[in-house]
Amino acid sequence: MKRRESISRHVKVEIKMSYPEQKTDIGVDTVAAIENGEVVAGLQARIDDRTALVGVVGLGYVGVPLAVRAASVGFRVLGFDVINERVARISRGESYTVDVPTAKLAALVESGQMSATSDFELLGMCDVIVICVPTPLDEHGQPDICYIEQSGISIAKTLRPGQLVVLESTTWPGTTDEVLLPKFVAQGLAVGQDFFLAFSPERIDPGQTNSKGWTVENTPKVVGGVTFACTQLAKRFYGGIVQQIVEVSSARTAEMTKLVENIFRNVNIALVNELALLCDRMDLNIWEVLDAAATKPFAFMKHTPGPGLGGHCIPLDPFYLSWKAREYDFHTRFIELAGHVNNAMPYHVVQLVVRGLNKLRKSLNGATVVLLGVAYKPDIDDYRESPIFKIMQLLAAEGANVVTVDPHVEVFYDHHGHAFQTTPLTDELLDVADCVTIITNHRAFDYERIVQMARVVVDTRNATRDVREGRDKIVLL
Numbered sequence: 001m002k003r004r005e006s007i008s009r010h011v012k013v014e015i016k017m018s019y020p021e022q023k024t025d026i027g028v029d030t031v032a033a034i035e036n037g038e039v040v041a042g043l044q045a046r047i048d049d050r051t052a053l054v055g056v057v058g059l060g061y062v063g064v065p066l067a068v069r070a071a072s073v074g075f076r077v078l079g080f081d082v083i084n085e086r087v088a089r090i091s092r093g094e095s096y097t098v099d100v101p102t103a104k105l106a107a108l109v110e111s112g113q114m115s116a117t118s119d120f121e122l123l124g125m126c127d128v129i130v131i132c133v134p135t136p137l138d139e140h141g142q143p144d145i146c147y148i149e150q151s152g153i154s155i156a157k158t159l160r161p162g163q164l165v166v167l168e169s170t171t172w173p174g175t176t177d178e179v180l181l182p183k184f185v186a187q188g189l190a191v192g193q194d195f196f197l198a199f200s201p202e203r204i205d206p207g208q209t210n211s212k213g214w215t216v217e218n219t220p221k222v223v224g225g226v227t228f229a230c231t232q233l234a235k236r237f238y239g240g241i242v243q244q245i246v247e248v249s250s251a252r253t254a255e256m257t258k259l260v261e262n263i264f265r266n267v268n269i270a271l272v273n274e275l276a277l278l279c280d281r282m283d284l285n286i287w288e289v290l291d292a293a294a295t296k297p298f299a300f301m302k303h304t305p306g307p308g309l310g311g312h313c314i315p316l317d318p319f320y321l322s323w324k325a326r327e328y329d330f331h332t333r334f335i336e337l338a339g340h341v342n343n344a345m346p347y348h349v350v351q352l353v354v355r356g357l358n359k360l361r362k363s364l365n366g367a368t369v370v371l372l373g374v375a376y377k378p379d380i381d382d383y384r385e386s387p388i389f390k391i392m393q394l395l396a397a398e399g400a401n402v403v404t405v406d407p408h409v410e411v412f413y414d415h416h417g418h419a420f421q422t423t424p425l426t427d428e429l430l431d432v433a434d435c436v437t438i439i440t441n442h443r444a445f446d447y448e449r450i451v452q453m454a455r456v457v458v459d460t461r462n463a464t465r466d467v468r469e470g471r472d473k474i475v476l477l
Helices: 002-018 029-035 038-048 063-072 084-091 102-110 120-125 146-158 175-185 228-239 251-282 286-293 318-328 333-343 345-359 388-397 427-432 447-453
Strands: 053-057 076-080 114-117 128-131 163-167 195-199 221-225 245-247 368-372 401-405 411-413 419-421 435-438 457-459 474-476
Touching: 038 163, 038 228, 053 063, 053 120, 053 146, 063 076, 063 102, 063 114, 076 120, 084 102, 084 114, 102 114, 120 146, 128 146, 146 175, 163 175, 163 228, 175 195, 175 251, 195 228, 195 251, 221 228, 221 251, 228 245, 251 286, 251 318, 251 333, 251 345, 318 333, 333 345, 345 388, 345 435, 345 457, 345 474, 368 388, 368 427, 388 401, 427 447, 435 447
Parallel strands: 053 076, 053 128, 076 114, 128 163, 163 195, 221 245, 368 401, 368 435, 435 457, 457 474
Antiparallel strands: 195 221, 411 419
């Protein structure tokens, strides 16, 4: 009892000192409310009437759209990030993610509905905390959940009765129960009674808000809690934000659901990549084959080949499950095989460049190769895990002069922090290029002009499908 009382008093003082305008009923009376089962009811009421303060930890491509959506439906939102530049830009109302218009963010910041901070002690003010931090692989290809762990440590420091914590970051099944839960119960509070913990996988697809209309609001939300009460409170929160909730039996089930989604894409992309390599040897057009197969109205889902995988999800997330599976003496052979096939695609791209240069009777050594597209997918500025890095490395190793072009990216950095500058696509650049290679099929590129002016074009995305003149210049993946 004394432990709970001290936590309640500490949080109440912190709120008054750090955010005096925030209304709260958290105090010593909360201790008595726990015995009467009123903690759940109180949090439900704050969620229902939108007086709950929502904290979003991690202001990246997942956190910002979620924060903006929550603020748009009436919640007050406080974003947390260790990157001071992000905090400053949010505070100025400037969006840096493709799916959130600056005007919309600016209006929410101006009205006081949304703000940002790097002071993680303010987590104690929040009624709902959503963790949206990166989950990369380390240098050995193993899961790196240090950002989740650090978020858990920060939340535990100010954890109080009446808080809901939801992890959205993609991770291995068991992370919520095995990594976050012990940190929280160590504070002397009971899960499902004093505080509530759940997992709900992010399903953000950068760039799709504008192209296909999938948003935080209309994408179904999978929710699984550590206890039944945890699940119900998480459902209540997300029910005010999204149109459809999919309840599952546990946090581990929800964690596995996200991995299965990404593994499905990873394996199927590997399949069409392997078929592309075979069709190349058989002198068949894989794009034509896939378009024809896609006319079947059932039992087929079209995936397309490419120069290699990019983004956070597909290249990385499947290996979280491969790593966890070893704990059960199980080897995920499909996942590992898919990784081998997809990782080989940049090497094939370089061979296509060599093939294109052979048409000009020119060596790769000393050739100027222009790479169109740094981002890992069309019409966005996100270049995480983009195949551009491996392709650049392989071309440079053979003595090529590599020039990168991307209308959405001015400067990009590799894993070692080395900066690379992109170049505008001008007639002069096309004139001096020995080979132009399409890595990302941005709509901003004029493909007819590119084919017309270039000596040879390697197209890894079938971006030139509608170009009629000069097709003899095109080397198609």
